[in-house]
Amino acid sequence: MSNSKLYKGSLNTIILKLLNEHDKMYGYEITQKVKALTQGELNITEGALYPALHKLEAEGLLDVEVAKVDNRLRKYYKLTESGTKETVNKLEELAEYIKTMQTLMNPKLA
């Protein structure tokens, strides 16, 4: 992941936000979606994505659905009810964080 330390803390929020906008997504699709949305600026590595997905699943924020696609099984992730609620909280938290950082970095804009 580029600028990994800055982005790492927001990985869960990024995943939750994407799943909030799509009904269900699989691991590789998430990495490609992030890459496309950020025009290649942010590249989520497999080593960072899956532990985050599994953690969110263990916390009950994500649900898993398995389907057969092109001679193999695919695991789709989707938000649970509590996951949808948590997404709202996480996004508010992130917006607040960005606002605070703007205040610190550029007091004139705030």
Place this chain on the structure above:
Amino acid sequence: MKLSKEEIKFIDNYLIKSEVKFWDVRLELLDHIVSSVEDKIENEGVSFNEALLETHRGFGNQFIEFGVPNKDFFGKGLYQSNIGFKKFIRKKQKEIGRKHRKNYRKTFLSFLTSSRFIVEFILLDITIYSIYQFNPKTAFVIVIIACVIPELSKIGFGAFEKANRKSLNMQMATATGSLFMSLNYFFIAGFGNYYEDVTPKPYFIAIIFYVVLFPFLRHSLNCYRTSLNENKKDYKLLTS
């Protein structure tokens, strides 16, 4: 460009050789690697081998692993550089464990109040109480057996299920009740040692302990069966 059945099989074998032995871990890795390889071949114009190698590195696999003897390095080649997969499995194992424990806690109360369990528990208590009036030692043995049965049943249910073999999810589901099972063994050992010279032994203490422990062990079996049924569905899909 879609990979052929043979190429997908090749990647699956590569994962097995990279020591990803659990089928429920492999299915997620396989889909990711196949999707990535297909994408790289189509959009970057690289060969199958180059695409696979690049994806292999993406998981944090390194080519030099300290402590690997030279003979293993030359023998295993690419497959010995599986440190990324090992980390993947370790982290997944931790999270599956958390998921099972959370599910155990979440469903415990509803299990305790289920009519099936209440009937089962009352029948056990009446049996133990009745036997205790005539022979406390027999009541003690029966209550221990009642506590061991859920753990033995797990082995029984899982033994003939292919979905249970080499499944990380089922390995962790089996381990969920291990804490209570350990308590069971520790208590037997402790009780025997502490009251070694006491005759007759105060069996009612042990009986109360096991009657309290029973719901925890019984619920562990319930959670195990739920996990096994979910796993069976995925395995059926995999082998269909």
